[in-house]
Structure formats: structure tokens, C-alpha cells
Amino acid sequence: MATRTAAALREEARAAYDAFVKECPTSQLLARISDKWVGLVLSALGEAEQGSMRYSELGRKIPGVSQKMLTQTLRSLERDGIVTRTVTATVPVRVDYRLTELGGSLGCLLSSVKQWAENHFDEVSAHRDAYDEAAATA
């Protein structure tokens, strides 16, 4: 038939996407670090007094994170060289996470983003109310 099938078109699209990713891989990285959990984890580690935190400490410090997301996020950060993972073979096991130097530089940035959110929440909230009211009136 003259037209390609939907599946073929999807294949093509995927191939094009892969090519794009190769061309612009930083977009990938940006997406990775533009993640709520990444921001919270790095902020927490950045603020840690000893510079390192245990798995369960992180879980308690970060509101609403599930085991799965915490583990997943930490693994991904470890893979990217942002954090180090240190296992102490005691009973029970103890695992500490610490920012690498590379991670520290990113942690600063993300902390300031988190700070921004906290500092400007009221302002944003007011804008939202105004916007919604205007829409309701119209």
C-alpha cells in the first residue's frame, strides 16, 4: 500500500527521536535533574551536617517519597556520579549517601531553586488566586 502503517510510522518516529537524543543529549540530562525527587534529595544531602545521610534518614527527611522512588533516584544519581553510596557491613546494614564534588555543585543550584519555591510561594499563590478569579468573572 502507498501509505505506511501506523506501526511503521511509530518506528520512524522512534528512530527520529533516538537520533534527536544523540544530537541533543543534554536535554536528556536536563530532564533527569529537573526532577522533584532529585531536587529534594540533593537539597537534603547538601544540608546534611555530616555531609552524608543514611537511606532511612533521607526517607524521613523527604516528605512523601516512597521507597521505590527514593531508591530509584539514588541509583540514578549514583550512576551519574552525583552521589556516592557507602555500605557498612554491620548488622543491620548501614548505607550512607554523600554528595560528590560534582554533586555538590549541582546541589547548590537545586537548593537555591528549592529556596526560591519556599520564599516565593505566597507571591505565586496570590497570582494564582487573582488569575482564577479573573477567569471566573469573565
Added chain:
Amino acid sequence: MATRTAAALREEARAAYDAFVKECPTSQLLARISDKWVGLVLSALGEAEQGSMRYSELGRKIPGVSQKMLTQTLRSLERDGIVTRTVTATVPVRVDYRLTELGGSLGCLLSSVKQWAENHFDEVSAHRDAYDEAAATA
């Protein structure tokens, strides 16, 4: 029956989530601004020479964004008072987006995050390769 239905459980979970959101609304805001598209839009607007950009300019400047996501992101940013939307009733219509003062302060931060991604991509990439190889060897 003794156990609650799946639907009821979901209802409960949603209620708990809503309660949590009320308690910690900045987490909401952080999730909003920790978004790939938000970062790219604000970076683009921050770098704009006239300080403002048209809808289609943004679409061209930001690689891989769909109309839907661009519109959605811009609306959300407008609602939050991060950008302003100006319609010029010419033919064809012209719509410009510009950072507000509030948006400017956030734009700086997100631009530096984007910069970080671009500057450290090679380093992260090297870490990934090392990590993956170690995993393959083991």
C-alpha cells in the same frame, strides 16, 4: 465485607494526598518548577534579546516541545505570575511572552541549572559509562 474495596482505598489515598498537599504546598510548587519544559521556557525567555518572545519563536527555540506542552506550560506560568502574555490584535494575531520580575529571579536559577547540565554533561556521561561497565563486569 470486612475489607474496603479497591475504589474506597483509592479514595482514601487521594484524601490523604490532598491533606498532605495542604500541609506542604511548597512541595507542589517545587514539582511545578522542576519541570523540563519550564526550565527550557524560562531559559529561552531569559536569554531573549528583547526580553520577550512570540509563541512560535519559543516553539522553534525549544527542541522537541509539542504545541500542547508549550501552551500548557505557558498557561501555567502565566497563572503563577511568572510570565505575562500579551496579545496584539493584528492579522495574523501576535502573542508575546515576557518574564515578570518574579519570573526573572526564577529564570536566573533555572538558566544556571541548564548551564550546569551543558557544562557537566561529559563528566556525567563518563561516570555513567564507568558505572555501567562495572555492572557488566560483575
Added chain:
DNA sequence: CTGAATCCCACATGATACTG
């Protein structure tokens, strides 16, 4: 204690087509 593995689904996002 620190995960790994599985199931499951709601939602975010993308592609496409249409409109003022």
C-alpha cells in the same frame, strides 16, 4: 535496615486534526 521485584493504574505527554 536497605533494598529488589512485582503488579497496577492514573496521569502526563505526544500525535493529529480542526478553528478563529
Added chain:
DNA sequence: CAGTATCATGTGGGATTCAG
């Protein structure tokens, strides 16, 4: 040009259970 509407899909992410 700047959207809106609709549909299809992938996946993020929670709950649960098992393991070292």
C-alpha cells in the same frame, strides 16, 4: 499565527511483598 480538542500511549510512581 496561535492556539483547542480529541485520542492513544508510555510511564511515573504508589502499594505490596519478599530477601539479604
